Amino acid sequence: MKPRPDLGYALDAAPALLGWLLIHQSPDGLTAGYIVETEAYMASDAASHSYRGKTPRTEVMFGPAGHLYVYFTYGMHYCVNIVTGPAGRGEAVLIRALEPFKGLELMRHRRGNVPDVQLTSGPAKLTKAMGINKTHNGASVLSGGSFRLLPGIKPADIVQTTRIGISRETTKPWRFYIAGNPYVSRL
């Protein structure tokens, strides 16, 4: 596997990111997990936060690839994206689920008393388990800060289907997950 992921266009990067290991070195300790579920949010995509152009909130999406776009939603949850594509396009890949690899004890502590299979099986669950919040918005996964992206496993089979939780562009098959992985948020 390549030393760096292909962050060309979001639609190519979303399946390409499956199997990569996302690592967060926080003051509390290190957590890491394999990416097992992603969604692509494209330029000119009505479901994307970048659809209405660059704003203070979405500024990171319009920056160079390889940075994290972290946003707050439903008054209580964070979700994390990896910005893709040439700077200025406003594309990103939402990380929807991870398979825990390191820092399980810290994840359990952050998530409370839930079964291990539910530690990171959803976009807001994994940010809580990894300790990701809006202070990490704009952090790079390529330039050696507290976040890293390393080659992980090569998925045997990738399933492509429609995205979850959106009300526009609901027929676009821009969600990808590793077939049979128990940490995928929904089938």
Next chain:
DNA sequence: TGAGTGATTGACT
């Protein structure tokens, strides 16, 4: 300035 919505989750019936 106010109503509506949201890339969700967990608790409850």
Next chain:
DNA sequence: GTCAATCACTCAT
């Protein structure tokens, strides 16, 4: 299965 939690943002007065 339904629904509340609760804030940032968008769009309509």
